[in-house]
Amino acid sequence: MAQGNLDTLRERLDTINGQLLELLSERAEIVQEIGLEKERQGVPKFDPVREKKMLDELVALNKGPFSHETVRHLFKQIFKASLNLQEEGQKKHLLVSRKNKREDTIVTLGDGISIGNGKPVMIAGPCSVESYEQVRQVAAVLKEAGVTVMRGGAFKPRTSPYDFQGLGIEGLKILKEVASEFGLKTISEIVDPAHIEIACDYIDVIQIGARNMQNFELLKAAGDVRVPVLLKRGLAATLDEFLNAAEYIVSRGNTQVMLIERGIRTYEKATRNTLDISAVPILKQESHLPVLVDVTHSTGRKDILAPCAKAALAAGADGVMVEVHPDPATALSDAAQQLNFEEFAQFYKTVTESGLF
Amino acid sequence: MAQGNLDTLRERLDTINGQLLELLSERAEIVQEIGLEKERQGVPKFDPVREKKMLDELVALNKGPFSHETVRHLFKQIFKASLNLQEEGQKKHLLVSRKNKREDTIVTLGDGISIGNGKPVMIAGPCSVESYEQVRQVAAVLKEAGVTVMRGGAFKPRTSPYDFQGLGIEGLKILKEVASEFGLKTISEIVDPAHIEIACDYIDVIQIGARNMQNFELLKAAGDVRVPVLLKRGLAATLDEFLNAAEYIVSRGNTQVMLIERGIRTYEKATRNTLDISAVPILKQESHLPVLVDVTHSTGRKDILAPCAKAALAAGADGVMVEVHPDPATALSDAAQQLNFEEFAQFYKTVTESGLF
């Protein structure tokens, strides 16, 4: 009889479940109509005052057994689901979301060089542009190896105001000159919204650095031009924040955006940062943008660059970025973690011959 | 007319809200009956198979506009609220929760010394018990200052197996002898479930260290005796995990448990750990157990112990713990962070005369 009792109670539960579903669906339809009406009137969809009033009324009606708190919670969930429904049809999903665009975005740098097309890319170059001669030396090595995209910092965001701040526009000019000499594409970081426009004349990809990932004015300026952007993940940014930062750029019309994981800040000090490898498959799933990994900044250790680059590719990354310098010991920044030419050759061989490249 | 239209739609929404509430309440009552029935039958309340079946049926019935995913989500919320309802009346809240017991737990060490009674306590002593003479020197200083509870490690959990591991039972004997000589109460860490019983003969409070916060066998053993326990928060434990660790002890009958925040692991290296000061008011709200702060391990810096101790007390802590050593430079462990006698005198004066003690 006990089991029979249970069965009866469960049947009643099933009936109520069905009735709840019916009411929820009816409610959802009304909410959709309200959404359309609001659209016509140009009124915002989310109306916290109205929502609060509804909750207050429901609590006033509530006679238990659910606590008022639970009633509030359940209806907030229902309201939220309804709001999401209202927002479908229009924005619904971020522009950078794969739900919005299923096929991969391919970033084109010209001359048949593109990123995100299934063939991984290697981006290499010095941390900072220090001189024409230095960049030229690196470019020659890259060209010889078959690398087509060179990085080099002209504007260097440095912790201390007294550290080398980069050569600025002069550095961009050096990059352009060397790049045209060797037929390479270039990437360089821009840090001031006022420099975005001018940068387009000198470089092929604008990099937004980790410290500026939520410098929204810079993101907006980068969204207003039509040069590809390489957006670095912030030091302690969540993936959600990362994607939203990219959305700032894409929502202004610049769809040529690449994401690059560069390690996050954790308690572990064996590496400079912690390479969040799972960010690669998650970003590839969530977004249609190319995803790269900066192995140099992720680890800050030359001795593990090759296995980490292979891991990045195995996890689905569209490319890796690495720092190379003619004489790392004398580099004006990041002296410890840049590869010299011999180390780069070894790294390049290991990665490109791994079957993953 | 547009606004009129909106108003009509909103009225319909209000009606449906009321109907949903009625159904939800009716459903909740049935669930409560099921809960009682299950209790009679000794069957577990949570039945994932049944839950999955109900969700599948609802999805089969769903004709939109909510997506199947949303229907699943909303009903899972409803099921969860119902399950919580079932569990009310019996366990419902943790024994350590203030919802279970509103008044503060006062831990009594005998001789009129108690912790958690509104008057803050200062616990001091060396990191490790090194010798009878060393402990005696510290005890004399503490006694003179008016400190009534002395800490001292006999079993030392050390990162390396080659570091000083403590004097073991011999150390407990030294503590007992000196304590009885000076009329002090003692706290010492126990690391092996097999030592809990014997420890009760020598010390007044059993400390469970940060590394052992989720050594559940040790917690259970500490729950089986009737000596007060000082439970340290784990290096990366959430407050929820911390309270559940205490529950392991209390659920076995030992209700004399104190919680002690000792810093958490973060990226910041200016301090050895990061003192999570907000843990103090949260733990005091969530639990009726006394809450202390170990300022030595939280910071690892002698130069900020006094302001951090004052902050702990201002935040509502029932006491602070600090390490004192006759000659920190020669200490066998934690040499850098222990106060010498002069520094302790200064610290003690600053804290006790702050108006917070």
Next chain:
Amino acid sequence: MAQGNLDTLRERLDTINGQLLELLSERAEIVQEIGLEKERQGVPKFDPVREKKMLDELVALNKGPFSHETVRHLFKQIFKASLNLQEEGQKKHLLVSRKNKREDTIVTLGDGISIGNGKPVMIAGPCSVESYEQVRQVAAVLKEAGVTVMRGGAFKPRTSPYDFQGLGIEGLKILKEVASEFGLKTISEIVDPAHIEIACDYIDVIQIGARNMQNFELLKAAGDVRVPVLLKRGLAATLDEFLNAAEYIVSRGNTQVMLIERGIRTYEKATRNTLDISAVPILKQESHLPVLVDVTHSTGRKDILAPCAKAALAAGADGVMVEVHPDPATALSDAAQQLNFEEFAQFYKTVTESGLF
């Protein structure tokens, strides 16, 4: 004889120690001369090529028993100490460092209102400026309570480009109008270097937000005006990075800078961020700038604001900042964590009557 042997060896060690010290001192004097010479020539002090050459020579000379690696390490330490010596006399310490200026910096807002003078300040106001009426309501409540500095966001850096971005210049105008009406000082965040100048016409303190702590172009622009700056610690900034960010401002001539701790990102989710309370005494020791604590963003929980504010003051903070809104539930940002007027009154009373204010 064994002990005799040891003693002899130790005597020889002592002699060598003395000789080493003499050589090190002589070496240091030469390095100082080189430093002066370089200054005359306008050549940078740090010369990595020369340093590398010296190390290579030493390694070539090394016959053990130290490994080459150890020799390199020891001489790098010696070189570094020498370089520091060269840099003494001129910059040596950051301008924000207390070693550079022992007495506390007092930030003056006019009308006899100043921060950092030993009397704590309370800064309160809404997360966002939403309307003239809303700000006016808050201002009236603050004025009545005795609060003299009001915060309010006009430019809102938001994770999503689709969230409310603030009223912009319009918001600054509202702040100015209400402030003059009630005789309050105002603080508001600026996010674009191009807005710094104009902001000076409307507000009394420019806030640089957590996301922009290393937006160096913004820091430089804030350093070029003469309006006080409230600099927030970055989400995952070290204290060293925080002080260097302040140095960017001060090094350009704006010495009226305040530091504000606002919680750091950790694994703990009981609070929105983790209030790093030990940052307060460390920053006060390291720097002469006023140090405040934003209790709202540090915790994200209204229920622990008062104990955390008291902890901040007990730790030595020069003030606390808190968010207040006429109707938090309908706020356009940070709805969950702002205090309503009644809650603020309770908070204000608890904090100001604690004996710490």
Next chain:
Amino acid sequence: MAQGNLDTLRERLDTINGQLLELLSERAEIVQEIGLEKERQGVPKFDPVREKKMLDELVALNKGPFSHETVRHLFKQIFKASLNLQEEGQKKHLLVSRKNKREDTIVTLGDGISIGNGKPVMIAGPCSVESYEQVRQVAAVLKEAGVTVMRGGAFKPRTSPYDFQGLGIEGLKILKEVASEFGLKTISEIVDPAHIEIACDYIDVIQIGARNMQNFELLKAAGDVRVPVLLKRGLAATLDEFLNAAEYIVSRGNTQVMLIERGIRTYEKATRNTLDISAVPILKQESHLPVLVDVTHSTGRKDILAPCAKAALAAGADGVMVEVHPDPATALSDAAQQLNFEEFAQFYKTVTESGLF
């Protein structure tokens, strides 16, 4: 002439560098003699009192230009280098260190199954042993796929004392029975030092869980038997702490130890933990022990297990571990993250056919 002046100063510097090196080498030889003498006498090498005395004497002698603080710092570096020298020849390096043993340790489970021999291993099985039938179902699937090592938890360390705690010894018996039926090797976690001995009768590998990585009594007990141990990295353990934990086991004679990365606790919540992929190459460099990756606990997300497993192998891991359950939705623990049989088949195929396995 200025340059001439610089050159002269530099020559003098070079001379002094050479003299310093000579003195340092002489000093090092004396320190080595002292070390041998101390060894004969059985006296500890590190003598903080003597070190303090030497530093005090040097500071007393110091006439600048180095500050006393700098003199202390430089000589501490020299003392430390000397101490390291003393310790060479004997222990010097951890037993788990590759400096101590260059060739890879291969862990042998019998029947020709071994781990760390260059061919990656896949370990799979349910989170918890729930019943004979459940384990049998999993074993059949694993056998069919070609997996030779099965995991399954009998003693489950759970955050709450009210959660399912595992079947205990009964669970080990089930494992043994099913394993012998299918010819599989088994791994199961042991949580109490008192159970280590008995466990050896039932399972092929003893797992020490993340929460117990620094439960040193458990490590010692595991070091006293001769069954292979799989040691999980703690939730917030550094790699140095991880290796030292392994050293606790190996130093007691059990050399058959495997390390397994299982994700660390960070601020990022897109994954349950953050897979620290760089731990793999670092541990492989630092240690000769096999290194595995638990992709299930590292990520807590079924949708990224395959790319993360491939990344682990590409980074040099000796194997991966994954959870499989006949019906994850009804699992008594970790319901959300276990693969069902179909998902496992897909995962297995993707990983083993990647060219990395």
